[in-house]
Amino acid sequence: MKFGVVIFPGSNCDYDTYFVLKDVFDQETTFLWHKEHSLHDVDCVVLPGGFSYGDYLRSGAIAKFSPLMQEVKEFADKGGLVLGICNGFQVLLELELLPGAMTRNKNLKFLCQHVHLRTENTHTPFTNRARKGDVIKIPIAHFDGNYFVEPETLHTIKQNDQIIFRYSEPNGHLSERANVNGSMHNIAGLINTGGNVLGMMPHPERASEAILGSKDGRIIFESIIHWLR
Amino acid sequence: MIDKKLLKEHNLTEEEYHLIVELIGKEPNLTELGIFSLMWSEHCSYKSSKIHLKKLPVEGKDVIQGPGENAGIIDIGEGLAVVFKIESHNHPSFIEPYQGAATGVGGILRDIFTMGARPIAIMDSLRFGPLDKPKNRAIMDGVVAGIAGYGNSIGVPTVGGEVYFNDCYSLNPLVNVFCLGIAEKDKIFYAKAEGAGNPVLYVGSKTGRDGIHGATMASAEFGEDLEEKRPNVQVGDPFKEKLLLEACLEVMDQNLIVGIQDMGAAGLTCSTSEMASNSGSGIEINLDLVPQREEGMTPYEIMLSESQERMLIVAKKEKVADVQKVFAKWDLDAVIIGRVTDNGRLIVNAGGKTVVDIPVDPVVNLCPAYRRPSAVPAYLEPQSQLDPAPSIPEDFNKAMEKLLSSPTISDKEWVFRQYDHMVQTNTALLPGADASLLRIKNTNRALAVALDGNSLYAYLDPKAGGKIAVAEACRNLSCVGASPIGVTNCLNFGNPEKPEIMWQFQNVIEGITEACQAFNIPVTGGNVSFYNDTEGVSIHPTPVLGVVGRLDDVDKTTSPSFKQEGDILCLLGQNKNELGASEYLKYVHKQKRGLVPQIDLSTEKKVQELCIAAISQGLLSSAHDVSEGGLAVCLAECSFLSEQKIGFTVDLQDNIRVDALLFGESQSRICVSVRAENFEPLRKLAEEHALSLAVLGKTGGDRLVIHHKGKELLNIPVLHGYNIWKQNIPDAFRMN
Amino acid sequence: MKVRVLVSFKDSVLDPQGQAVKNALHTLGYGGVIDIRQGKVFEIELEDISVEEANRIIPEISDKVLANPIIEKFEYQIIE
Amino acid sequence: MKVRVLVSFKDSVLDPQGQAVKNALHTLGYGGVIDIRQGKVFEIELEDISVEEANRIIPEISDKVLANPIIEKFEYQIIE
Ligand SMILES: Nc1ncnc2c1ncn2[C@@H]1O[C@H](COP(=O)(O)OP(=O)(O)O)[C@@H](O)[C@H]1O
């Protein structure tokens, strides 16, 4: 089993993600450089957080054109596991591997804080070790995490059970207050119809060690490892 | 051609000009004059501060690099070194808050990675005018967003800092940014230009007419002519800097270069002349080869430009192609613009002509140092008295509520929520704790950092202010279990040509020196920002101390929040009858006066050592130092920070003015909570340290309750106090 | 050739930035401002090409790069 | 009345955003793009006022709120 962590110019959670997979979970992990044309036989591609190309145009907008992303697209189309975290999620949206788009947080400020997420669907490679309704505490750190999608599409993704995580109160209650960035339907994490591409704004790699204040993010990596095994 | 007017525009005196002529053996041309005006500016030459800074203790067995380089370096064992420094970006942040603060972050980051260290943390120390003025809110809003915009994007966490509010900063906000990086001890790089014939490379952004005269601006007062003096504001490009950071660390890691220097204030001028001077060599460059963003730039403009995100590198001759390959990988050009020589001169060519030909030594080292006249300020005598003493409030609940709504005291989450404080996954204590704590991956260790500087203290008693700033920063470290290993400092003052300002400066330095000696910690660098005056009004003297500490076992730490009900609350140190210079006096009684709290450094040290020992033995549930707002606010904060909002009940016994007891800011005090079973061991430990341990009360309940000898002084619901404390700053911004 | 591309949110998408600016203007006493929407503008300098060619290329890069068609719409003007 | 205000960096100020977009377009093969500068556009709906009045108010709010005169310049068009 092998993980690949993509590096775009401007990625800044690449090492964090690599560290968690390699040192915390002891998995074979390699970096994938954006200019490459090969995925080096990895079983799961992780698009890390950061500000690819400075995010100067729109978050994730330029990264989608890199040579490596064409490979990632093919890999995903064939059913390969792809996890996009934060900026990685934004890239997946731009690539249209996932529906919708991100707009600026509702308070127009960058937000870095712990949030609570209610797990909505556990029949996925990314959440199979969790129980439906589990609430996990994970940090967010983004400026553009206000998820938007047209009503028809929202209807479809609900019907397909594509919503994986929603911003909630610690007790699982869904409220406007818990929905810190203003996302439609409190959406924090979303999967594609094929069930192999997950995008999420919160950072599980920042919540995988006790010293960082929460280990709740581990469930996602544990699920992937379990799935691939 | 060089007349008085031109000299004035360049902030050079006639004597300085004559000295220049003598030193270089000719009349300088305009570009050469520009070079001297930059390098001999207060900002670059430290001409007013040099002789005083010499007093600071800089020695220590673990010091790898003291003052004099881009940043200080201290050995932390296991082959690693910590590289850190603090810088001010006050003037640019007043002119354009967002970009000024952002480029301040960019600059300090370059100071750190220039030396071969990967930056792992940023901290910021900010001073603004009161938030009821829209202009002050706009400045704060922009500054915070600018720091966030740059730091978040480049992926270095902003893990802490401090914010104070005072009228004196309304026209002159302070933005001091600290950065800390980690380097492998055998891969440290310096600003060296060795080896005649080695190529000089320019990397990073193109040069524009940005900030021409920025350094000279930082060396003069703002007056009515602000508009004219305003240089082209620099816009930060954090993405470019991220690429530079990665590429530079990569060429260093592969050992391809001889030396490297960032181009910040004073740009190409400073980097070329300093690198040559440091190595006793010379440099010759051709400006036609310098990548330029604007057309028709003159040699004067190119040499003086302060465009951001640029570096100058001296490469090993045989490795140039490899260097260029690394930069190309990161989509950056590395352009050869010249070479190292051995003639001790800075030679600049352009358009086939030599436009600068001067010896580097006078430029870099021979600026005169001034012992400027100093005099005791007239305000001191009347204002350091507390006569008549203020009346004691009738309702302490009201006084407490008022104090919790002082923005200096209220919660700063509005600020740090905008900073990515967790990227790089080393942040072991979230902002809000007394010190920031960063684990060092693949070791058991952690580094702690605290910034501190109470300018009201420094205003009313500069020497005490300097001492307390060091002591308090160290105390903050001790509250998380760390011991101090090194100090950096940013000294923000008014116009040094005013004798009172010089007097403040000298005394602050004396205070810092005394405290650093007592704690036996070296100062490894810092920054002086003079001329913080607008329209003739000077800011309060504002020393900001950045102290780095070390924690050998990252698990042996604690935080200020109460952990459970029923813990015993104890005070390390003693309550004293001191009210002067307190936030309580300032905010509740509207008096900025009185005697600054006294500090006995040996007691201070003992209290801190006790706290560190108790934490390392795992005895403490929480520890929080008593500072602005006094004991009442200290205890309340421990409640507010606890997840379950645990209250407390204490009964104080001291025979002093009750408002001094509640809100006075006596030094050398730490409030700790301990589980019942840990009390006896703690008491013994205190005895071993020859310190008494006062039992104050217990944690628990949902109210903040303080009695004095059985009589109730204060009693408010935790959540009520919490909401005031929490909402104050966000509410101020909602007034927009 | 100089072209200006204007990118703005579709009407169905909320524009909190525009709202914030509107509120700021109201606070300052500009009550006559009924609505504001904020967008982006790109001033593009192109090698000289025919207007026909420009009418092919500009929508292409606008659609592919400058705007995200899920939330944004664009229009353009050839100005020189 | 509808007004459009265009705000962009002054020519002498670095525009990292425009640079990033330009580089992206070059990578995608649009080599004909010589330069791009990115700015903001505000579409403003105003209560009906005279053109004269608009010519007084628009520059005023542009200067005060929409643009940062230290680094940005603006222009406007009355479109309806
Ligand atoms: N307050 C201070 N205390 C100790 N050293 C200082 C202080 N201010 C400046 N220095 C030292 O003087 C040197 C020059 O500072 P500075 O010109 O700010 O460096 P640069 O601008 O190149 O980063 C640095 O090594 C700095 O650490």
Ligand SMILES: [Mg+2]
């Ligand atoms: Mg420097």
